[in-house]
Amino acid sequence: MSVFVHPQGLCESETIGDGTRIWAFAHVLPGARIGRDCNICDHVFIENDVVVGDRVTIKCGVQLWDGVRLEDDVFVGPNVTFTNDPFPRSKIYPERFAQTVVARGASIGANATILPGVRIGANAMVGAGAVVTRDVPANAVIVGNPATIVNYANAVHDTPATFNTTQQVGVRECSVPGVTVHTFPLVGDMRGKLTVGEFTDQVPFVPKRFFMVFDVPGRNVRGQHAHKVCHQFLICTHGSCSVMVDDGTRREEIRLDSPNLAVYMPPMIWGVQYKYSPDAVLLVFASDPYDANDYVRDYDEFLALLAKDPPARP
Template sequence: MSSEYYCHPAALCESVHIGARSRIWAFAHVLEGARIGTDCNICDNVFIESGVVVGNRVTVKCGVQLWDGVVVEDDVFIGPNATFCNDPFPRSRQHLAGYPVTTLRRGASIGANATILPGVVIGSNAMVGAGSVVTKSVPPNAVVVGNPARIVGYATGQAASADSVRGFDELGNDQTVDLGVNGASLYRLPNVRDLRGSLSAVEFGLHVPFEVKRAFMVYDVPSREVRGEHAHWRCSQFLICVRGSCAVVVDDARQRREIRLDRPDIGLLLPPMTWGIQYKYSPDALLLVFASEHYDPEDYIRDYDYYRETMEQA
């Protein structure tokens, strides 16, 4: 790496692996062997151990310690006094032969005073709220808060708000609405109401725009749990929340929208190669899903970073 970086006179930089234009400020200590990329900003009173890898354009605010096993990818923000643990059961003068790897993926942000337990992965573009305690891996784009940290939302895409479709009054008189995310669309289903009750109908080939080969239901989901988090190579899906409510995030690696499904006369089409997430289930939620293909584990894409790269190359 280049030696064209700034090290404050009151900082101690023992590593020779510091990238160009990076800045190491007062009272920071970077041990020999640590690797820091280009254009990084390492603020006052930061300690970086010898086995740490820090990518490019990373900001580490004051009072942070990065211990062996921490890997920080490009464009990550780490807020003041965020704490990283690398031993799940520490004892004085007892050291592990190897440390669990804690990874902060590209573009993630860690809020002030958050605590990150060892061995977790903070997904790309995820946001950890201030003071949160992260006990398990955080999905890409997720916003987590609390102790233990729970998903409360998803980061917005570049051109669409994650909360831009709330409920279904926005449909107006239209029977379908394109959400602008890889062909994902809302469909209004027939709804007949009279004194005897209400009836919603689904006619295959008319309301569901593909041949249905499989159907399944999702229910009894703890309200804080997340389902989905994948895309399909070939399979289209049509989602109807026939009871209760849930939120669905649709994502094509360029834009992202969140939709609340809370009526049995509204369906959501997820075309192939659309990343889908379902969460915020009400206790009584019953989600009915029609699929264009039989179950095939090879049809699933479960790694968001791989999905994003595939879509960017398409």
């Protein structure tokens, strides 16, 4: 294996992995480090303090400035703009440029703008033209200016065809093992409506704590963590929101849009709540008192814990 540099390309770095191809009018400065089997397309500029992993594709018209880190298997679309200084001035340089990280397997669509210092999580997808102003969670699909989460990659979605909240009272298994979706009876007459559930007959644990989430700005995302020990039971008592559950391999989005619907999440399930309606009130029952050490807030740490000690699922 060897490195291919087009006759009209300029590669000043000697730290280039085997199988990497650098095409016409691309310019790689001496300090840059590029991994194996990468494809650096026409008119790409790569500055000195840049690290690119293996099997990365960088399409035409991209500039990677000091501080950019692209992990393995990243895709960067045409004319994506990276930035590294939040307050740029001509001939005035910061002591240290902000570090921007695009984690393994993430994709960035054409003409997106990435502000300095953000982290784009593993397997995330940034839509074309998006302006990324904040960190992006692993697996999130984001679009817009400023970019917001609209979906999660490779997620299964509930639809009325597979789950009817008014007819199928009971419990169904989610596509993520261990997670269950509960529909409680909904009784109504001229006096109003009522729904009811019982611990531990219908809810699989006796709660020791509850909390409520409300007045969430519609673009904000809650959760983004797993619990090592704690079980949770989520009900949207008013309005609606979506719950994303993820076991590290499979993920499913469950829409809670009726107070007789609930989601049970066992320990070591990554959970995200988003797509809140302005009037949403999310009630969460927890099996244990609050313990900061029970939270797993980093997705890579979550995957490592699963690999080390996979939980038993029914």
